[in-house]
Amino acid sequence: MSFVPREAVEKAVREAIEASPRRNFKQSVDLVVVLRDIDLKSPQGRIREVVFLPHKPNKKVNICVVADGDMAVKARDVAERVITREELQGLVGNRKAAKKIAEFCDWVLVRTDLMPLAGRTLAPALGPRGKIPVPVPPNADIAGFVERYRAAVMLRAKDQPQVMCRVGTEDMKVEDIVENIYKVLATLEGKLPNARNNVARIIVKTTMGPPVEIMVR
Incomplete structure (x- = not known):
């Protein structure tokens, strides 16, 4: 998504990890994309895509x-x-x-x-x-x-106009998490009729941390 600057994504990831309280388990880094003007019952709204991340999160996958x-x-x-x-x-x-x-x-x-x-x-x-x-x-x-x-995540919009998935873990390199985010956004862009207008907000957060919004152009 050309309207999502890389520096804004990197900044949000760093803030999300730094603002997250320390826990006795490895927290995931999640991406939340809030949508608008999407009919979830339409073909465009039925988002159900498997994304293979370029960098595997350091989490056990069964x-x-x-x-x-x-x-x-x-x-x-x-x-x-x-x-x-x-x-x-x-x-x-x-x-x-x-x-x-x-x-x-x-x-x-x-x-x-x-x-x-x-x-x-x-x-x-x-x-x-x-x-x-x-x-x-x-x-x-x-x-x-x-x-x-083991590096796959599912993008799915079901009852709410949003998709959420894991894009990394708090111990990964920020650059790797950013690349994973761009892979998810590129996949989502291919499913939306007008990504620039259909994307309302993009948020990054750890499992237990506060949400940090990615500022888009």
């Missing part, structure tokens, strides 16, 4: 892989959880178990032939949490997929 055979074997070395076809079939009608998986997994990568079954068993629990099952081709490099999604 990746779950739904697969069988060789992919399942390889996934056990790189993913936090592997769900086989047999376990997936056992989730049919078991909403409580599906809910636990949805709460634990940040991303659920599903081999394409298992997508219909995952859609029936896991998708109803994932959807309300803003998560989606991600199809993975049978011959894909699952280790590469897992690593890529």
